[in-house]
Amino acid sequence: MKIIAVVQARMKSTRFPNKAMKKINDTPLIQILLSRLSKSIYIDDIILATSKDNSNLPLISHVSKLGYPYEIGSEEDVLDRYLQASKKHRAEIVVRITGDCPLVDPLIVDHCIKELINSNVDYCTNTYPPTFPDGFDVSVMSINALKKAAKDATDKFDREHVTSYIKKNNYFSKKNIESNHDWSMLRLTIDNPEDYEVISQVFKHFSPNIYFSWHDVIKLYKKNPS
Numbered sequence: 001m002k003i004i005a006v007v008q009a010r011m012k013s014t015r016f017p018n019k020a021m022k023k024i025n026d027t028p029l030i031q032i033l034l035s036r037l038s039k040s041i042y043i044d045d046i047i048l049a050t051s052k053d054n055s056n057l058p059l060i061s062h063v064s065k066l067g068y069p070y071e072i073g074s075e076e077d078v079l080d081r082y083l084q085a086s087k088k089h090r091a092e093i094v095v096r097i098t099g100d101c102p103l104v105d106p107l108i109v110d111h112c113i114k115e116l117i118n119s120n121v122d123y124c125t126n127t128y129p130p131t132f133p134d135g136f137d138v139s140v141m142s143i144n145a146l147k148k149a150a151k152d153a154t155d156k157f158d159r160e161h162v163t164s165y166i167k168k169n170n171y172f173s174k175k176n177i178e179s180n181h182d183w184s185m186l187r188l189t190i191d192n193p194e195d196y197e198v199i200s201q202v203f204k205h206f207s208p209n210i211y212f213s214w215h216d217v218i219k220l221y222k223k224n225p226s
Helices: 029-037 054-065 078-088 106-119 143-152 156-161 164-168 193-206 214-223
Strands: 003-008 045-051 070-073 093-098 123-125 139-142 174-176
Touching (some): 045 078, 054 070, 078 143, 093 106, 093 143, 106 123, 106 174, 143 164
Parallel strands (some): 045 070, 123 174
């Protein structure tokens, strides 16, 4: 059973352009994300899925030098971008990770993958409803669920947000994993420069270790909420 992670990232962003290549401790965010994700024990391949725009060339170049494959797809139809990348790499299970979540925790990722397999569901996530901090979002789906969503979804929102059609459609069997405490009010994703400053401080606190867990981040928050 081949399991791949597809990381969606691009350089164009209205609120925070070029964020994927912004550096923390001299390392681009996308590199930190890929390094953390590579600690998953279940994922066979990690693929960057970006869009057809020349602004993405520095991102593609850097990820390629790190040894990760990339696929180029639609700018707006991210659902199709995921499908094409997943089919090309012959995935049976697809993990969706967004490029604005450099704190992605492989323990949460592996938990979702394991639950999808053991429960024999089409889709497993930790966002439906969310109880983990924003920035630790994981979605795992079977290739058949992804194919059906890509075939049937017509709404622009569903094409852009990949998993929204699966979430709202009762055709798919679903499972949600939850934290033992609701931490969803914590914002640890990067949409703007203010978010970047927060994430930078988190990584600087743990430096040079970049492989700390989400539990470590919660402990830090409890000691220093600001």
